[in-house]
Amino acid sequence: xxxxxxxxxxxDRREWWKEAVxxxxxxxxxxxxxxDGIGDIPGVVEKVDYLDDLGxxxxxxxxxxxxxxxxxxxxxxxxRAIDPTYGSMDDWERLLEELHARDIRLIMDLxxxxxxxxxxxxxxxxxxxxxxxxxxxxREAEExxxxxxxxxxxxxxxxxxxxxxxxYLHLFTPEQPDLNWENPRVREEIYDIVSWWLERGIDGFRLxxxxxxxxxxxxxxxxxxxxxxxxxxHFVNGPRMHEYFAELAREGYGDRAGDIVAVGECAHIDxxxxxxxxxxxxxxLDMTIFFEHMELDRDDRWDEREWALTDLKAIMAxxxxxxxxxxxxxxxxxxxxxxxxLSRFGDPEYRYxxxxxxxxxxxxxxxxPFVYQGEEIGMSNVDFETPASLRDVWxxxxxxxxxxxxxxxxxxxxxxxxxxxxxxxxxxQWDGGDHAGFTDGEPWIPVGEDxxxxxxxxxxxxxxxxxxxxxxxxxxxxxxDVLVYGDFDLLVPDHEEIYAIHRTLAEADHDLLILCNFGxxxxxxxxxxxxxxxxxxxxxxxxxxxxxxxxxxxxxxxxAAIYRLF
Ligand code: NOJ
Numbered sequence: 128x129x130x131x132x133x134x135x136x137x138x139d140r141r142e143w144w145k146e147a148v149x150x151x152x153x154x155x156x157x158x159x160x161x162x163d164g165i166g167d168i169p170g171v172v173e174k175v176d177y178l179d180d181l182g183x184x185x186x187x188x189x190x191x192x193x194x195x196x197x198x199x200x201x202x203x204x205x206x207r208a209i210d211p212t213y214g215s216m217d218d219w220e221r222l223l224e225e226l227h228a229r230d231i232r233l234i235m236d237l238x239x240x241x242x243x244x245x246x247x248x249x250x251x252x253x254x255x256x257x258x259x260x261x262x263x264x265x266r267e268a269e270e271x272x273x274x275x276x277x278x279x280x281x282x283x284x285x286x287x288x289x290x291x292x293x294x295y296l297h298l299f300t301p302e303q304p305d306l307n308w309e310n311p312r313v314r315e316e317i318y319d320i321v322s323w324w325l326e327r328g329i330d331g332f333r334l335x336x337x338x339x340x341x342x343x344x345x346x347x348x349x350x351x352x353x354x355x356x357x358x359x360x361h362f363v364n365g366p367r368m369h370e371y372f373a374e375l376a377r378e379g380y381g382d383r384a385g386d387i388v389a390v391g392e393c394a395h396i397d398x399x400x401x402x403x404x405x406x407x408x409x410x411x412l413d414m415t416i417f418f419e420h421m422e423l424d425r426d427d428r429w430d431e432r433e434w435a436l437t438d439l440k441a442i443m444a445x446x447x448x449x450x451x452x453x454x455x456x457x458x459x460x461x462x463x464x465x466x467x468x469l470s471r472f473g474d475p476e477y478r479y480x481x482x483x484x485x486x487x488x489x490x491x492x493x494x495x496p497f498v499y500q501g502e503e504i505g506m507s508n509v510d511f512e513t514p515a516s517l518r519d520v521w522x523x524x525x526x527x528x529x530x531x532x533x534x535x536x537x538x539x540x541x542x543x544x545x546x547x548x549x550x551x552x553x554x555x556q557w558d559g560g561d562h563a564g565f566t567d568g569e570p571w572i573p574v575g576e577d578x579x580x581x582x583x584x585x586x587x588x589x590x591x592x593x594x595x596x597x598x599x600x601x602x603x604x605x606x607x608d609v610l611v612y613g614d615f616d617l618l619v620p621d622h623e624e625i626y627a628i629h630r631t632l633a634e635a636d637h638d639l640l641i642l643c644n645f646g647x648x649x650x651x652x653x654x655x656x657x658x659x660x661x662x663x664x665x666x667x668x669x670x671x672x673x674x675x676x677x678x679x680x681x682x683x684x685x686x687a688a689i690y691r692l693f
Pocket of ligand 1: 299
């Protein structure tokens with residue numbers, strides 16, 4: 128059923144969150160103030176001036192709520208409390224104040240597809256307390272599981288609960304039972320939580336796997352021959368999703384709906400659906416995090432696949448088409464769920480050049496750039512020498528299932544080092560001292576082995592500072608609407624090494640040309656005849672003496688440049 132209001136959004140309407148650059152903080156790994164080896168909120172407070180120097184407009188803080196930390200906070204046991212590992216509610220309030228004092232907004236993660244199995248609702252539900260009886264999705268099964276759905280981190284989506292004598296559904300780990308959104312009381316509880324945080328003065332949410340909240344009626348078996356997780360056709364973009372989104376905006380956001388931002392993490396989403404879920408005035412999402420470019424280099428979660436720049440272009444261009452029609456997207460190449468983009472799409476051997484090239488490339492699209500901590504100094508993937516160095520539940524599950532099937536760690540090590548989420552979760556490298564200046568204690572996860580050379584202090588002193596380049600790029604976005612609102616046109620789509628973008632905005636007196644060399648070769652960019660490069664000026668470049676006229680230019684390894692064309 129979908130009888131929600133379908134009034135379309137106005138695609139080119141100005142919004143603060145379109146103009147913003149968001150900085151993602153994974154607090155566990157950002158900065159530890161108390162020496163317990165785990166980053167915390169006072170540690171973030173210590174670094175607000177750093178964020179201000181970088182020039183970002185908004186911080187997305189991944190979950191700091193009370194949690195047993197099975198999935199590092201994406202298993203919430205109390206939505207209205209700060210986990211003591213991260214500090215107190217007073218610390219959190221101080222953080223909000225300090226950010227706001229610098230005109231930096233704050234968005235919080237909202238994890239409401241599931242809770243922790245330690246949440247009081249689940250504890251009561253598993254005891255069969257009448258009021259909480261169907262807060263979760265419980266089923267009996269005569270034989271085997273209630274259906275054949277597969278969980279995201281491996282295994283079935285069902286776990287048998289001895290106490291209640293039934294199976295419960297969990298799309299992630301067994302410790303993350305899915306809430307039953309069909310139950311209006313559950314939805315009310317969620318909307319109350321949303322309003323409660325908004326009343327505290329935050330500026331929006333990043334909504335975790337929010338397109339999984341509506342499951343197909345009857346929870347039918349999935350088609351095992353379909354690509355992707357078995358059952359996903361019954362739990363992705365489900366039948367009541369729009370209804371819930373509209374209700375969430377109405378009941379949860381209330382009169383803040385117009386001024387906050389809602390960033391929906393939408394699993395398994397394509398551009399058409401993204402347009403559908405952000406393109407309506409009544410709906411609760413302003414933009415959708417998408418993953419297609421993050422799947423480019425792998426066949427399933429752990430198997431590497433060769434990728435070509437032309438594939439990346441095709442994916443991004445399709446998403447840019449959806450943006451042109453009224454969708455909006457975060458532009459990112461790294462997150463707490465992905466390996467480091469620099470290792471994936473660039474080359475740590477060319478750290479400065481490829482980190483800055485990738486930044487230029489991303490910021491060159493239409494959407495909101497999301498900078499993940501450490502990206503702005505060129506942090507890259509790390510070594511995981513032994514299984515003992517793995518922390519992420521997904522990587523550990525993968526290793527354990529391979530081990531049980533007879534594999535040695537050496538057989539899977541390369542896959543894990545390439546794709547593990549732990550790559551982006553190693554401590555932020557602040558300086559070349561002990562534990563990279565992240566903690567005085569023993570870090571919860573090993574520090575990247577290159578911290579003595581790759582760290583904030585060294586980078587900021589360097590003549591070739593990645594941080595400084597990001598700062599200039601962010602400042603450029605603030606001063607140039609073409610970068611924010613301009614139409615996107617992909618040039619030389621078939622070129623295997625050069626990614627070139629032309630941005631135009633009717634009311635501006637100039638266009639932008641963005642050139643990126645995605646490799647260590649020296650290809651030549653030939654501007655299409657339609658492009659008038661006569662009066663071109665370079666506004667930003669990662670190499671000295673970039674060509675003055677980009678009509679025909681040989682690019683150096685990982686060279687990137689932005690030109691204004693008049
Ligand atoms: C997406 C989050 O980003 C990820 O870290 C988490 O494991 C899953 N959702 C489950 O909440």
